Amino acid sequence: MRGLRESSRIALAVRTAIAAALAWYLAPYVPFAEADYSYYAPLGVLVSMYPTLAGSARSGMQTLMGLALGIGLGFGGIALLWMGAPGIVALALVVGVGVWLGGLDALGVGREWIAMAGLFVLLLGGATPEEFSVSYLVTMAFGVAVGLVVNLLLFPPLYLQQAADRLSSLRDAAAQHLHDVADAVEGRKISTDQLTEIVAELHSTVDEVTRAVEDADESSRANPRARGRGxxxxxxxxxxxxxxxTVFSIRDLADVLIRVDELGTAPEGAHGPLAVAIRRVADLVAEPAGSESAGERLAAADEALAAYTAVLDEAPTVTGPTSVPSDVASELTAAVCLRRMIDASRPFV
Known part of the structure; x- marks a missing residue:
C-alpha cells in the first residue's frame, strides 16, 4: 500500500514472516503436491501479502491466474519439443508469448508470472512436467491461502482513522493558507509566487489525502474490524x-487576486471587506465536522461575504444590457469562490 507508516510496515513484515514460516512448515502435507516443491509455498505468501485483506485476495488470485496461463504456455512449449522443434525455438516462443500476454491489464500483478511460469515448466518440468506443474500451482495456491488466513486473523489493518487524520491536516492547511491570502489582501501585498506556491502545495496534499482515503476504503473491505464503521x-x-x-475554489480565488493585482483595478474600499470575508471563510473551513461552534462560524462567514458583496454593489458600473466592468467582474468571481467554500463546508455544520 502507498504511503505506509513505519508501524504499518513493521506489522506487515511480522504477518508476512509468520505466514511464510507457517506455509513452509505445512507445505509437505499439501495434497496433490510433491514435498520437493515446498519452497513455492512461502513464495505464494510473498506474492500475495498486501497490507489489506482485499489487496491480498486480489493479488493472490491474479498471481494464480498468471501462473495457470504460464503453465499452459509451458506445456505448449513442451508440445513443440515433442514435435521436433529445436529447444531454443520452443524457449523463445514461450518467453515471447508470455511477455506478450503480460500486457493483459486484467491480470494485474499476475501478468509478471506468465512468462516465468512457462519458462519454469519448460526448463524444470523434466520427464514429468505434469507433476511439476500441479505441485507448482497447488503449493503456490496454498501459500496464498495461508497469507490470507494470517492477514485475517492477526489484526487486519484498518486505516480509517489515519485517513481522517490526513483529511484534518488538509483542512488545517487550507484554512491557514486562506489566512495567509487574507493577510496579503489586507496589506495589498499580493505575491504571484506566493499564491502559486500555495495552490501547488494544496493540490499536492489533496492527491496524497485522496490516496489515503482510497487505501482506507480498501482496508475496510472484508475486514471484520470495519463492521459498524460504515x-x-x-x-x-x-x-x-x-x-x-474548497481547494479548487482557492485556486480560482488565487487566479482572480493575481489578475486584479496585475490590473490594479480593484474597486475602492474592497480590500478590507474581502480580507475579512476570506478570514471568516478560513475560520469556517478550519472547524471540525459537527463542532458546536460551526454554526457561529457559518453565520460569520455568510455575514462577511454579504458585507463584501454590498461594497461591490456600490461600485460604479458601465451602462449597457450586458456590460460589467472587468474590475467588478473579477471581484464578483472572488465572491463566488468564497461562496463555494462556504457551501462546501455547510453540510458539516
Missing part, C-alpha cells in the same frame, strides 16, 4: 469531496 468511511469520503471543492 459511517466513518462515508464521512471520510464526504470530507474529501468538500475539501477538493
Amino acid at each position: 459511517g466513518e468511511r462515508d464521512l471520510n469520503r464526504r470530507r474529501l469531496h468538500a475539501l477538493e471543492r
